[in-house]
Amino acid sequence: MKENVKSFLYDYLTLKKRIFIIFLCSTLIPFICIVLISYYAIYSILTNKIQSGIQSNLKQVELSLESTISNLNHVSQQLAFAGSVGKKLDQMLSLPASQSFERSQMISELKDELSLVTFTNPNIGLTLYYFQNDHTYDLENSGVKENFSPEKLPLLAEYSGISYYGPHLSNNQFDNNFVLSARRKVDLPLRDDVYVYIETGFHLTQNILNNDQFGGTNFHVFLDNNGRIAFSELPDTFVKDTIFPSFSNEKTFGTYNEFYWFRQASNQGWSIVSVIPKADYNREMNQWFVQILLFSLLFLGMSLLMAWLLWKMVYLPLNGFNREIKLMAQNRVQTVTVRTKIPEFDFLLHQFRQMREQIWNLFAEVEQKEKRRVDLEVEKLLYQINPHFLMNTLDTVHWLAVMNGQNEIDRLVSSLNKLLHYNLGKLGQASTIYEEIEALKQYLILQQIRYDFKFDVQMNVDEEVWNMPVPRFILQPLVENSLYHGLSDDGYIKVDVSLTNAILISIHDNGSGMSEETIHNLLHNPETENKKVGMGIGLNYVKRMLESQYGDQADLSIKSVIGKGTTILVSLPIMEVKSRHD
Structure with missing residues (x-):
């Protein structure tokens, strides 16, 4: 998956596309964040504003309707309970049908009473008495629509012996507005089915419901x-x-x-x-959202324009680089120096032209060195003739010594021949512990003959390390250092090679030892010790060889006590040794 993403980015996202994407992200992401924050803030503000307005308006409507219902209740109390109107209504209902004159006179008086009540309450509309058993009505203060029946009206609430209806269309034949109404039972001794019916006034309920902010x-x-x-x-x-x-x-x-x-x-x-x-x-919120959307489109257009201008600013210098590279590939030089008018790109072009000159100079130098290398190869072949001639001559001396019974000379020449054969190999090539030990033995034979005294050399080598690769010619210089630093006739040298997490080489002698200054010069300032014949050169070679082959993974240290001896410790990592070719 990760490889596919990398392949997509490399194959399809050109510099132009990347500039556009980065520029758009750097400009649009902050803008989108601001828009989102603003949207939620405005949404919260508008929502609270709208809801607060609606709840406030609704509360006003509810209070107005409660006031209206309270007024209906108050008027119904005046017309339903015992009083002048109630007494006259009771008297009117108790008159027999034969007393029509008295009945009509009393009805006229009741209507005057009702008119006075409705006049003092301008929010009251249709008022009448309803007889439930007969489904009739009387004493109405206005014309009543046909099929009038309070039981069919929508009941809103009912408590304390009064029923409230509505909103519903008025039963006044001259009014088609919505009204609220109330029906209250009138307590009469002769009849228990008499109710007073009252409606709100003209346009009152409609005005309350239309009071919308x-x-x-x-x-x-x-x-x-x-x-x-x-x-x-x-x-x-x-x-x-x-x-x-x-x-x-x-x-x-x-x-x-x-x-x-x-x-x-x-x-x-x-x-x-x-x-x-x-x-x-959501109308007001949607209007704000449309405005933000239009502004966002304008902002997006400006961002695309700026990205295009940025691309053009980068594209022209890249074309200049492309022309320079093509001319370099054709080994040509552009006659006219092109300037991009952008300091950074002009500086890079100048650096590129300088690099091109340096590359051409390096090509010429490599060509000369290649010619010199061929000459050195011929010279090297000539120099190789002398060591082979020397080895062949020593081999002849060896056989002459054998033929004449010169065993000491035979032993000396054989050891020298073996040692030269090993040491004349390429120093950078890998060897083994076994080969190093064998070469060291030949070297010690020569040294014992040379110094004409016997010194004890003890070698302890773990079997696991015999065939492990190590750099060539590292044991002999270390042992040579022990010989040079005060080894006496009864001296000894102990060589230990063991295997742990690394190859550990320890060379210990019981010579006169060295001072800390001498040790420091051998390891860090070999020029000082090189002034002494044969001292420091071999040790410096070993130190450089280990650094070349192993870097920081190998370690070379010297411990010495004056009058008691010296110990050289070498730690080599277990790894493949690099081969250094001449």
Whole structure:
């Protein structure tokens, strides 16, 4: 998966595309973050504003309706309880039909009383007495529509012996507005089916419902004490005489289909619900969103334009680089120096031209060195003739010594011949511990003959390391160093080669030892010790060889005590030794 992503980025995302993507991300991401933060902030502000406005308006409507219902209750009390109107109504109903004159005179007096009551309450409309058993009415203060029946009206609330209806169309034949009405039983000694019926005044209820400060389409739904829909301005969605969706006394806000609704409960238990289409509810927010979208498109266009200008600014210098590279490949030089008018790119072009000159100079130098290398190869072949001639001559001396019985000379020449054969090999080539030990033995034979004294050399080598690769010619210089630093006739040299996590080589002698200054010069300042014949050169070679072959993984250290001896410790990692060719 990761490889596929890398391949896609390499094959398809050119520099132009990457510049566009990076520039768009660097400009659009902060802008999008600001837009999102602004959107949620504005959304919260507008939502709180709209909801607060709707709830405030709904509260005002509820208070107005409560005031209206309270007024209906007050007027119904005047017309229903014992008093001048009640006494006259009782007297009128007790008169026999034969006393028509007295009856009509009393009806006229009752109408005057009713007119006085309605006059002092301008918010009261149709008023009459309703006889439930006969389904008749009397003493109405205005014309009544046919088929008048309070039982068919939508019941809003009922308590304390009074029933409230509405909103519903007025039963006044001269009024087609929505009204609220109340029906209260009149306590008469002769009849118990008499009720006073009162409606709100002309346009009162309609004015209350239309007192909307939201600014959009707003519908109203009235609920009775049990959540039943008594009146609905959206009868298709909120069906009359059904329970309001998700009704709960604690829930005052919700959504249903494509509407938001807000409920305000009255002190009497009935509720008024304001229903708003979601489109109107979100209209102001959508307007703000459209403005932000237009601004975003403008900002995107400006970002694309800036990205294109940035690309052009990079594209022209890249073309200049491309021409320079093509001319370099053709071994040509551009006659006219092109400038990009961008300091950084002009500096890079200048650096590139200097690099091109240096490369051409290096090509010429390599060509000369190649010619010199051929000459050195011929010279090297000539120099190789002398060592082979020397070895062949020593071999002849060896056989002459054998023929004449010169065993000491035979032993000397054989050891020298073997040692030369080993040491004349390429110094950088890998050898083994076994080969190093064998060459060291030949060297010690020569040294014992040369110094004409016997010294003890002890060699302890683990079998596991015999065939492990090591650099050629590292043991002999270390042992030679022990011989040069005060080894006496009764001296000894102990060579230990062991295997742990690395190849450990230890060369210990019981010579005169060395000072710390001498050790420091041998390891870090070999020129000082080189002034002494034969001292420091071989050790310096071993140190350089280990650094070349192993880097920091090998370690060479010297420990010495004056008068007691010296120990040289070498630690080699177990690895393949690099071969250094001449």
